[in-house]
Amino acid sequence: MTHLFYTTQDWYQLPAELDWLTSAERERLDGFRFDKRRRDWLLGRWAAKIVLLRISGLSMWDIRRFQVDSATDGAPVPLLDGSPCAVELSLSHSHGRAFAAVSRGATALGCDIEFVEPRSDVFVETYFTDSERVHVDDVSPLNRDSAVTKIWSAKESTLKALRVGLKVDTRSVQVIDEGHHTGKDWGIGRSIVDDAGEFTCRWRVDGDFVLTIATRDPVEISRAH
Ligand SMILES: CC(C)(COP(=O)(O)OP(=O)(O)OC[C@H]1O[C@@H](n2cnc3c(N)ncnc32)[C@H](O)[C@@H]1OP(=O)(O)O)[C@@H](O)C(=O)NCCC(=O)NCCS
Structure with missing residues (x-):
C-alpha cells in the first residue's frame, strides 16, 4: 500500500530565521501584500518541507534543497535541487496551523485542515448534497459542528486531489462517512465525484481542528514530526 506522511505545524514552531527558504521563496514571500497570506504561505512551506524531508530520508541540514513552488492552478509543486520531486x-492552513501531506506514487492526493466552528443551516443547504444534509440532521446537536466541518473538509480535500479547488460546485462531491475507525485514530469514508469516480477519505479530530486526506487509492498514514 502507498505510504503517506503528514505533519501539522503551528506558528510557534517556525524557526526565527528564514534561512530554510530558497532565494526564490524569499522573493515570493516578500511579494505578499497581506500579512495573513504571508504567514499562511510561510507556515505551509515549513510544514511541506518537514514532510518532504521525511519521505526522502534527508535531514534538516538539507531543508534548503527543497523548494515548494505553485502551479498555475495554485497546487503546490515540490522541487529538490531545482528538479521536480x-x-x-x-x-x-487554518487559524495559525498548517497541515501538509506527501505520498510517493501516482495516487492523487488532497489534504485540508479546518477549524471546528458553527456553520449555519444555510451553509449546509447551499454546499451539501441531500444525503450529506440527512447525515448532518441525524447527528446529535453536540456533534453537529464537527460533523459539518468533517464533510466540508473532505470535500475540499477531494477537490484539491482533483486540482480544481472550489471552482466547481461542491455538491458534485458526495462525502460518505463510513462511521468507523480503522486502526489508530484516522476515521475512514469515501467521496464520490460526478464524472470523476471515487476517493478514499480519511479524517481525524486534532484539538479544535479537523484534518482530512483524500486519495485515489487507499494509503497507510504515518506522522512525520
Ligand atoms: C484550493 C482551495 C480550495 C483552497 O482553499 P482554502 O480553504 O482557502 O485554503 P487551504 O489553506 O485549505 O489550502 C490552500 C492551499 O491549497 C493548495 N491549492 C491551491 N489551489 C489548488 C488546486 N487547484 N489544487 C490543489 N491544491 C491547491 C495550495 O498549496 C494552497 O496553499 P499555498 O497557496 O499557500 O501553497 C482554493 O484556493 C480554491 O478553490 N482555489 C480555486 C482555484 C484558484 O482560484 N486558484 C488560484 C490560482 S493562483
Whole structure:
C-alpha cells in the first residue's frame, strides 16, 4: 500500500530565521501584500518541507534543497535541487496551523485542515448534497459542528486531489462517512465525484481542528514530526 506522511505545524514552531527558504521563496514571500497570506504561505512551506524531508530520508541540514513552488492552478509543486520531486504533495492552513501531506506514487492526493466552528443551516443547504444534509440532521446537536466541518473538509480535500479547488460546485462531491475507525485514530469514508469516480477519505479530530486526506487509492498514514 502507498505510504503517506503528514505533519501539522503551528506558528510557534517556525524557526526565527528564514534561512530554510530558497532565494526564490524569499522573493515570493516578500511579494505578499497581506500579512495573513504571508504567514499562511510561510507556515505551509515549513510544514511541506518537514514532510518532504521525511519521505526522502534527508535531514534538516538539507531543508534548503527543497523548494515548494505553485502551479498555475495554485497546487503546490515540490522541487529538490531545482528538479521536480516524484511525490504528491498537498497542503492547507487554518487559524495559525498548517497541515501538509506527501505520498510517493501516482495516487492523487488532497489534504485540508479546518477549524471546528458553527456553520449555519444555510451553509449546509447551499454546499451539501441531500444525503450529506440527512447525515448532518441525524447527528446529535453536540456533534453537529464537527460533523459539518468533517464533510466540508473532505470535500475540499477531494477537490484539491482533483486540482480544481472550489471552482466547481461542491455538491458534485458526495462525502460518505463510513462511521468507523480503522486502526489508530484516522476515521475512514469515501467521496464520490460526478464524472470523476471515487476517493478514499480519511479524517481525524486534532484539538479544535479537523484534518482530512483524500486519495485515489487507499494509503497507510504515518506522522512525520
Ligand atoms: C484550493 C482551495 C480550495 C483552497 O482553499 P482554502 O480553504 O482557502 O485554503 P487551504 O489553506 O485549505 O489550502 C490552500 C492551499 O491549497 C493548495 N491549492 C491551491 N489551489 C489548488 C488546486 N487547484 N489544487 C490543489 N491544491 C491547491 C495550495 O498549496 C494552497 O496553499 P499555498 O497557496 O499557500 O501553497 C482554493 O484556493 C480554491 O478553490 N482555489 C480555486 C482555484 C484558484 O482560484 N486558484 C488560484 C490560482 S493562483
